[in-house]
Each structure stands twice: as structure tokens, then as C-alpha cells.
Amino acid sequence: MSTGSKAEVRSSSTKYPVYERFYTWQGEGVHLGRAAYFIRLYGCPQHCPWCDSAGTWHPEYRPESVGLMDAAALAEAVAAESPDGAVVIITGGEPILFDLVPLTDALHALGRRVHIETSGIAPLRGDLDWMTLSPKPSQKWPLPAVVARADEVKIIVHDPEDIQAGLDTLGGLRQDAVIWLHPEWSRARERDMRVLNAITEAVKANPRLRAGYQMHKLYRADNLDQHSDKRLIPLGGDTALGY
Numbered sequence: 001m002s003t004g005s006k007a008e009v010r011s012s013s014t015k016y017p018v019y020e021r022f023y024t025w026q027g028e029g030v031h032l033g034r035a036a037y038f039i040r041l042y043g044c045p046q047h048c049p050w051c052d053s054a055g056t057w058h059p060e061y062r063p064e065s066v067g068l069m070d071a072a073a074l075a076e077a078v079a080a081e082s083p084d085g086a087v088v089i090i091t092g093g094e095p096i097l098f099d100l101v102p103l104t105d106a107l108h109a110l111g112r113r114v115h116i117e118t119s120g121i122a123p124l125r126g127d128l129d130w131m132t133l134s135p136k137p138s139q140k141w142p143l144p145a146v147v148a149r150a151d152e153v154k155i156i157v158h159d160p161e162d163i164q165a166g167l168d169t170l171g172g173l174r175q176d177a178v179i180w181l182h183p184e185w186s187r188a189r190e191r192d193m194r195v196l197n198a199i200t201e202a203v204k205a206n207p208r209l210r211a212g213y214q215m216h217k218l219y220r221a222d223n224l225d226q227h228s229d230k231r232l233i234p235l236g237g238d239t240a241l242g243y
């Protein structure tokens with residue numbers, strides 16, 4: 001699946017702010033369990049109150065400095081730190097804010113499959129093999145063109161009403177796109193049955209929906225890589241900590 005073309009190839013002088021990069025496996029969605037190299041880019045204007053990657057934007061958790069890497073350096077790191085066959089997942093933060101054409105071109109030149117995880121708030125620039133859209137209905141909504149491009153959707157459920165609010169953002173979604181309902185992690189960890197049961201009932205009422213879970217957090221799989229950020233980012237929906 002391709003959204004790019006030769007005409008779109010930009011100068012490789014583009015630099016990306018890399019918050020962290022690590023080799024692990026995909027812990028959620030259709031590609032659950034696949035070996036995956038994650039590139040987490042810095043910066044996100046969405047400021048979700050339960051963000052579990054708040055080191056990419058929150059004033060109290062962001063690092064003092066973030067390294068810049070160009071597409072060639074990132075491709076070199078991917079090749080050195082993960083074997084052929086591992087997919088590359090570009091996430092954030094909000095990676096759709098960046099021109100990803102040089103990066104996706106460099107990763108495809110390695111023969112890697114390239115995925116993105118995004119809230120969809122800007123036009124997509126890059127040739128992606130898979131898009132996971134995670135709309136943030138209480139923040140800025142995804143652009144219709146990005147919704148139409150999504151291969152799967154991940155709606156984060158902190159409260160039962162988040163299910164319908166997330167679905168409301170998805171006008172124009174392809175019929176074959178998978179829609180996951182994920183308990184927000186603090187709710188999942190606390191076994192909040194109000195949220196878990198709401199997901200169960202929603203799936204039973206609408207077979208298009210699927211119940212999801214962040215399996216990598218049970219395994220703590222990301223922590224095994226020396227490069228991953230191991231700090232706890234305890235926003236968890238607490239607006240005193242988040243926004």
C-alpha cells in the first residue's frame with residue numbers, strides 16, 4: 001500500500017527529533033506480537049490527560065534535550081539494532097507532524113515494512129504500509145483524508161462515553177478498517193469493570209468493533225531494550241497531572 005511517489009521524495013536533510021528508539025514487538029492491534037523496531041518522535045500538541053508517552057511533550061516529563069537524526073542515520077540504526085523482517089513503527093508524540101517521505105523511503109530501501117501510529121491531525125507525508133489511527137475526540141479531530149487512509153483504528157476508552165465519542169470522529173473510514181476499543185492503561189491495570197464491561201457490551205452490540213489490550217505492558221517487553229525510556233509517566237487521566 002503506497003501513498004507516496006517519486007515526485008514526493010524530499011531532500012534527506014530532514015532531521016527528526018527522536019525521543020526514543022527500541023526493538024521489541026508490537027503489543028496491540030492487527031499486528032500484535034510481530035517483532036518491531038519503534039521510532040518515537042518528540043512533540044505532540046494533543047496533550048491527552050492519560051497520555052502514556054507524556055515524555056514527548058509534558059513540561060514535567062520531557063527530557064532536557066532530544067537528539068536529531070536524519071533518515072539515513074535512523075535507517076542505519078534500524079539495520080544495526082534489528083534483524084531483517086522486523087517491521088518499523090513510527091510513533092510519538094505525533095509523527096504525522098513531520099515530513100516522513102525521506103524516512104519511509106530510507107526504511108523501504110532496507111526492505112522494511114513501515115507502519116505509523118497517529119492521531120491524524122495533519123496531512124500524511126510518507127509512504128506507509130500500515131496506518132493505525134488513534135483519534136482523540138476531546139482534542140483535535142483527525143483530518144477526513146487521514147481517516148480514509150487508516151487501516152485500523154484504536155479508540156482509547158477512559159470512560160464508557162469515549163467509545164461513541166471516538167466513533168463520531170470516523171466519518172469516511174473504509175469498511176475493511178478494523179476498529180479496536182482499548183481500555184486506557186490505568187483503567188486496564190485497575191481492572192475497572194465499568195470500562196471493561198462497556199467495551200464488552202459495545203463489541204457484542206456491534207460486531208465491527210473488537211476488544212483490545214496493550215499486551216506489551218503485561219510483558220513489560222519495551223523495557224528490555226537498552227534504549228527505551230523506562231520512566232513511569234503517571235498521567236492516567238488525572239487532570240492535575242495531565243491537561
Ligand code: SF4
Pocket residue numbers: 044045046047048050051052053054056092093094119136
Ligand atoms: S496524541 Fe498520543 S502522544 Fe499525543 S498526547 Fe495524546 S496519547 Fe500522548
